[in-house]
Amino acid sequence: MGTAVEAANKEANGSIAEKKPTVVFVLGGPGSGKGTQCANIVQHFGYTHLSAGDLLRAEIKSGSENGTMIQNMIKEGKIVPSEVTIKLLQRAIEECGNDKFLIDGFPRNEENRAAFEDVTKIEPAFVLFFDCSEEEMERRLLSRNQGREDDNIETIRKRFKVFLESSLPVIEHYDSRGKVRKIDAARPIEEVFESVKAVFTSKNEKAD
Ligand SMILES: Nc1ncnc2c1ncn2[C@@H]1O[C@H](COP(=O)(O)OP(=O)(O)OP(=O)(O)O)[C@@H](O)[C@H]1O
Ligand SMILES: Nc1ccn([C@H]2C[C@H](O)[C@@H](COP(=O)(O)O)O2)c(=O)n1
Numbered sequence: 001m002g003t004a005v006e007a008a009n010k011e012a013n014g015s016i017a018e019k020k021p022t023v024v025f026v027l028g029g030p031g032s033g034k035g036t037q038c039a040n041i042v043q044h045f046g047y048t049h050l051s052a053g054d055l056l057r058a059e060i061k062s063g064s065e066n067g068t069m070i071q072n073m074i075k076e077g078k079i080v081p082s083e084v085t086i087k088l089l090q091r092a093i094e095e096c097g098n099d100k101f102l103i104d105g106f107p108r109n110e111e112n113r114a115a116f117e118d119v120t121k122i123e124p125a126f127v128l129f130f131d132c133s134e135e136e137m138e139r140r141l142l143s144r145n146q147g148r149e150d151d152n153i154e155t156i157r158k159r160f161k162v163f164l165e166s167s168l169p170v171i172e173h174y175d176s177r178g179k180v181r182k183i184d185a186a187r188p189i190e191e192v193f194e195s196v197k198a199v200f201t202s203k204n205e206k207a208d
């Protein structure tokens, strides 16, 4: 159940169906640099950044009835049921005055993908895929130092396995539809962003 403030925001900004927002999915393995590059895209291109992982962590902190379940799943590197994550994304989109969104770390599996399409009827403009080796991602995660409970070697290995088994097939799904813009994410942050900028400024993209 939403609060009165949430309801007022939704009325002011419109439901997802009315808004028909531009959505770019930002995918890649754990530690590939999704959040880092999203921050740059926000600055340069005026998108609103919605990280599914951040929304789930905020839900744990809020003391929600789903908090313990979400916390346990994140600790195990597992993917939270779509209905929970989609509600959080839907609410964030509806409460926001912007009409273009980077959805980071979602869809993470086929269930996420199909349920989001079903509920919102939104097709992404394109999918940014940050491609990086496990070796490099592991190095980055182990030195991230943000106090995340899942940045330990045991959970990191589980997250890599889930990425290969459940998330890569989603990327392949969009690739077969010509939607994936693959970026070599193993380079320094500034170089990666040069490639990202080229995607967002391309005349062929409908998302700039
Ligand atoms: N190109 C890069 N080169 C080196 N370090 C990077 C690069 N991009 C990001 N990092 C660092 O790696 C760590 C992980 O980056 P980030 O949080 O952006 O990854 P992520 O894909 O969002 O990860 P997660 O899926 O775990 O949320 C951070 O400490 C970040 O500063
Ligand atoms: N669609 C999603 C996104 C994230 N989660 C959970 C499981 C992830 O390991 C964790 C952290 O996400 P990140 O911040 O690394 O993008 O959050 C999920 O269940 N479903």
Ligand SMILES: [Mg+2]
Residues within 6 Å of the ligand: 034, 035, 051, 053, 105
């Ligand atoms: Mg992130």
